[in-house]
Amino acid sequence: MKMNSENEVLIIGGGPAGTSTAAILAEHGHKVLVIEREKFPRYHVGESLIPFTFGPLERLGLIPTMKKSHFTKKFSVSFVQPDGRRSQPFYFFNRYDRETVAQTWQVMRSEFDQMLMDHARSKGAEVREETTVTQLLKDDSGKIIGVEVQNKDGTKEHLLGKLVIDASGKEAFASVREGWRVGDPYLNKVAVWTYYKGSKRETGIDEGATTIAFVPEKGWFWHIPMHDDMVSVGVVAEGKYLSRDGVKDPQAMFEREIGENQWIKEHLSAGTCTGEFWITSEYSRYAKYGASPGLLLVGDAYAFLDPVFSSGVLLALKSGVMAADAVHEALLASDLSPQRFEGYTSTMRQGLDNMRKLVYAFYNPNFSFKDVVMKYPDAGGEITDCLSGDVNKDYSSLWEKIREFAPIPDELPYGVPMAA
Numbered sequence: 001m002k003m004n005s006e007n008e009v010l011i012i013g014g015g016p017a018g019t020s021t022a023a024i025l026a027e028h029g030h031k032v033l034v035i036e037r038e039k040f041p042r043y044h045v046g047e048s049l050i051p052f053t054f055g056p057l058e059r060l061g062l063i064p065t066m067k068k069s070h071f072t073k074k075f076s077v078s079f080v081q082p083d084g085r086r087s088q089p090f091y092f093f094n095r096y097d098r099e100t101v102a103q104t105w106q107v108m109r110s111e112f113d114q115m116l117m118d119h120a121r122s123k124g125a126e127v128r129e130e131t132t133v134t135q136l137l138k139d140d141s142g143k144i145i146g147v148e149v150q151n152k153d154g155t156k157e158h159l160l161g162k163l164v165i166d167a168s169g170k171e172a173f174a175s176v177r178e179g180w181r182v183g184d185p186y187l188n189k190v191a192v193w194t195y196y197k198g199s200k201r202e203t204g205i206d207e208g209a210t211t212i213a214f215v216p217e218k219g220w221f222w223h224i225p226m227h228d229d230m231v232s233v234g235v236v237a238e239g240k241y242l243s244r245d246g247v248k249d250p251q252a253m254f255e256r257e258i259g260e261n262q263w264i265k266e267h268l269s270a271g272t273c274t275g276e277f278w279i280t281s282e283y284s285r286y287a288k289y290g291a292s293p294g295l296l297l298v299g300d301a302y303a304f305l306d307p308v309f310s311s312g313v314l315l316a317l318k319s320g321v322m323a324a325d326a327v328h329e330a331l332l333a334s335d336l337s338p339q340r341f342e343g344y345t346s347t348m349r350q351g352l353d354n355m356r357k358l359v360y361a362f363y364n365p366n367f368s369f370k371d372v373v374m375k376y377p378d379a380g381g382e383i384t385d386c387l388s389g390d391v392n393k394d395y396s397s398l399w400e401k402i403r404e405f406a407p408i409p410d411e412l413p414y415g416v417p418m419a420a
């Protein structure tokens with residue numbers, strides 16, 4: 001078995017969380033290796049960025065690249081009732097600076113993730129594609145000291161480092177193997193999605209708008225216009241709703257739901273489906289621990305939240321940038337103990353909990369944001385801030401108002417550093 005101990009930090013996964021962590025650490029001068037199972041570019045769902053993604057992208061130095069890209073500009077979100085009535089778009093520039101936070105993008109993830117990987121390499125990080133992590137390596141005390149990998153040619157290798165960062169996405173490599181992965185008691189949805197070319201879209205500044213289109217029983221479609229005349233479109237609901245009357249085929253589920261929303265039906269009638277359908281279930285998952293001796297979790301491997309408000313890429317990039325700065329300080333201090341990362345994990349947990357409260361309210365059958373704002377007009381700004389990704393603020397006054405309309409969940413005890 002070949003042994004390699006050249007790297008300070010080993011990162012499992014080359015998605016947005018892993019490559020943003022790698023780029024910042026490499027910029028700090030650390031020797032970093034990203035281990036990615038796939039060959040990029042590769043397919044990934046999750047195309048919509050929210051306004052406060054601007055901060056991590058700016059920290060990475062990628063705003064000029066994004067502005068020059070062909071990604072579709074996104075200025076707003078709108079909501080559509082089943083009968084086709086569409087709300088006025090919520091324009092981000094009514095609250096944020098039009099030249100920075102208020103303009104975001106709809107991205108083709110294969111291209112966006114490739115851009116992030118190339119950026120990490122340009123900063124000095126090494127990235128190994130088509131390399132699969134097969135196990136975590138531990139010393140006699142149980143501390144993680146590296147990973148075993150299988151290379152493309154089938155050979156196995158032990159890679160050692162001062163710290164392993166799990167950025168393996170929803171697969172959650174480390175927490176699944178350590179028995180830390182827990183589900184959310186309420187947010188257990190199913191999603192079915194596909195892509196259309198040439199379907200109808202809005203015009204002008206609304207061309208890139210995300211649309212959330214409702215179907216019965218608090219289900220909803222996403223409709224995300226992208227470049228090259230492509231649209232990402234999917235439906236999310238309880239499994240028992242989507243599979244009613246014994247329907248099991250993802251395409252049959254999807255096509256039946258098109259008829260449940262007149263706006264979706266009209267917009268897709270003009271386009272051609274690419275023909276491939278994806279399905280996933282059990283959306284929200286959390287890791288009991290966010291750090292243990294020799295290990296730190298970032299992005300979806302730390303927590304994955306229901307995608308209704310498109311928070312995934314923001315949380316991945318934000319966690320990557322924050323984790324990288326925390327790891328840099330820890331390496332300088334020669335202290336990589338789990339408690340060293342308390343600030344990082346508590347900030348991530350606060351942001352996730354805030355977004356999770358809005359997701360819970362959204363799925364309550366008797367709740368509507370409109371009702372809250374009608375009674376408390378000042379709540380509108382706070383709701384907009386949280387939904388736009390400004391998640392690390394004190395929203396306690398907002399939760400008091402929302403509790404009059406729907407229950408708010410208690411915070412989950414997840415993602416803390418493991419006691420030494």
